[in-house]
Amino acid sequence: xxxxYTGVLxxxxxxxxxxxxxxxDQSQIPAFRSQGKYIPEExxxxxxxxxxxxxxDRVMFVKGPxxxxxxxxxxxxxxxxxxxxDIAETEPLAVPRQLWQEDQNEYLIDYPKTVSPDDVRVVxxxxxxxxxxxxIAAEDVIFKGKYFDEDYKKMMPxxxxxxHEHIIIPWPRPDPAEDCVFSTPPEVAExxxxxxxxxxxxxxxxxxxxxxxxxxxxxxxxxxxxxxxxKGDITKLTAPGIPYSETKKAMFExxxxxxxxxxxxxxxxxxxxxxxxxxxxxNNVTDPNFxxxxxxxxxxxxxxxxxxxxxxxxxxxxxxxEAEKRNKRVTRASAQ
Amino acid sequence: xxxxxxxxxxxxxxKLPLQLRNFFTRYxxxxxxxxxxxxxxxxxxxxxxxxxxxxxxxxxxxxxxYSLRRQSDLYKLAYKFGIADxxxxxxxxxxFYAEKYENKALLKGVxxxxxxxxxxxxxxxxxxxxxxxxxxxxxxxxxxxxxxxKRIERxxxxxxxWF
Numbered sequence: 001x002x003x004x005y006t007g008v009l010x011x012x013x014x015x016x017x018x019x020x021x022x023x024x025d026q027s028q029i030p031a032f033r034s035q036g037k038y039i040p041e042e043x044x045x046x047x048x049x050x051x052x053x054x055x056x057d058r059v060m061f062v063k064g065p066x067x068x069x070x071x072x073x074x075x076x077x078x079x080x081x082x083x084x085x086d087i088a089e090t091e092p093l094a095v096p097r098q099l100w101q102e103d104q105n106e107y108l109i110d111y112p113k114t115v116s117p118d119d120v121r122v123v124x125x126x127x128x129x130x131x132x133x134x135x136i137a138a139e140d141v142i143f144k145g146k147y148f149d150e151d152y153k154k155m156m157p158x159x160x161x162x163x164h165e166h167i168i169i170p171w172p173r174p175d176p177a178e179d180c181v182f183s184t185p186p187e188v189a190e191x192x193x194x195x196x197x198x199x200x201x202x203x204x205x206x207x208x209x210x211x212x213x214x215x216x217x218x219x220x221x222x223x224x225x226x227x228x229x230x231k232g233d234i235t236k237l238t239a240p241g242i243p244y245s246e247t248k249k250a251m252f253e254x255x256x257x258x259x260x261x262x263x264x265x266x267x268x269x270x271x272x273x274x275x276x277x278x279x280x281x282x283n284n285v286t287d288p289n290f291x292x293x294x295x296x297x298x299x300x301x302x303x304x305x306x307x308x309x310x311x312x313x314x315x316x317x318x319x320x321x322e323a324e325k326r327n328k329r330v331t332r333a334s335a336q
Numbered sequence: 337x338x339x340x341x342x343x344x345x346x347x348x349x350x351k352l353p354l355q356l357r358n359f360f361t362r363y364x365x366x367x368x369x370x371x372x373x374x375x376x377x378x379x380x381x382x383x384x385x386x387x388x389x390x391x392x393x394x395x396x397x398x399x400x401x402y403s404l405r406r407q408s409d410l411y412k413l414a415y416k417f418g419i420a421d422x423x424x425x426x427x428x429x430x431x432f433y434a435e436k437y438e439n440k441a442l443l444k445g446v447x448x449x450x451x452x453x454x455x456x457x458x459x460x461x462x463x464x465x466x467x468x469x470x471x472x473x474x475x476x477x478x479x480x481x482x483x484x485x486k487r488i489e490r491x492x493x494x495x496x497x498w499f
Contacts, residue, residue: 267364272346273368279343282341282351285339294341297353298351300351
């Protein structure tokens, strides 16, 4: 359908849109009908963080007749936000002869149903200290950090088990893309064919003039051509301010004097004097609740608390690092 | 109940919250330094950090170093550790707890309650009534004439007494 009509459809309220989609579906033969609910383009999953599973992942089903079984993801179906799996329910579907596969000899085929990625749990294999392997199914996964994946050729988020972030579930390896006759080998693509000799002299002919490399009839300005002033530019463009008046200078001087005259260290005798008074008071305390309060608000306790937190953080970092190493070892072993 | 702490002076000092320690570092207590209870110049050696002082050059009144809320917080904290009396005098001679209760001025209404109108005019009304009763006969005589006056006089004469 052209944009002229679909545009109108997108502006309609949800129930009207559903109605028209259903109407359109009814007029089709079953083979061409859309499966599941129609999902508008802006709500379709595009990123791995949305899918949570990719082709090749092992998953455990948590709903439906296959509940509890472990299967494999065969592919993604973006227009319904669902996935194809090797273990799946099927439904009979009548296919017109024009769409028959090579080995097909009847109209009715068993077409696999898709499942929502919310109804499956990712299964990961971990290794114990003694080398034995075991499986876990992650209740939920979260994404923290990114790395460049050589096989996907892009930045991929690091998938971790929720509440056990040190367990990293590596992404499945995609099928290697096969080169065709028109493919350019990577070493050719990365080869540098031009080196500039000088940044002062332009190599193009003197009469060469061009406003922009962009399409001259483009309506909007190019989105990356933002006119942004950087910090250095602002400094250069700002006129020098009025010098400080004598009054202000006097104020600065006064502030400095106040700062210098402030006592920063407590002398031993003052400490002794205050301490003796506090000791006199605290040594008569008999209320255990008050003792607890004193221990909690004391400066000592605060210092200890900060030190303890720091230590816990270091420990967690170490755990995550170790898990990453372990997972790397597993992926390397499984690749071989 | 048994006593829960057995601390030396330095150990006890370590028990103080940082907030109080920092305050006493900047403003050592009374025997080591004196603090004015009135407004002074801000740079005076006995300037009180709880009171709004005057700037030495411009003469303008400055906000106190510690706001009313912060000085109250400090005082209450010091009170818990038994060193509230080491604090400088607070702004407006502010007091807390028992001391505040004892030094509290009584309310005007408690000292001299206004009362209802019948209470306020009670004495005056009673006086007027008694006066009127006292000269009731004169009024009646005036209205009824000399015959009534004579009757009163006769009654007076005929009154029986025990003696």
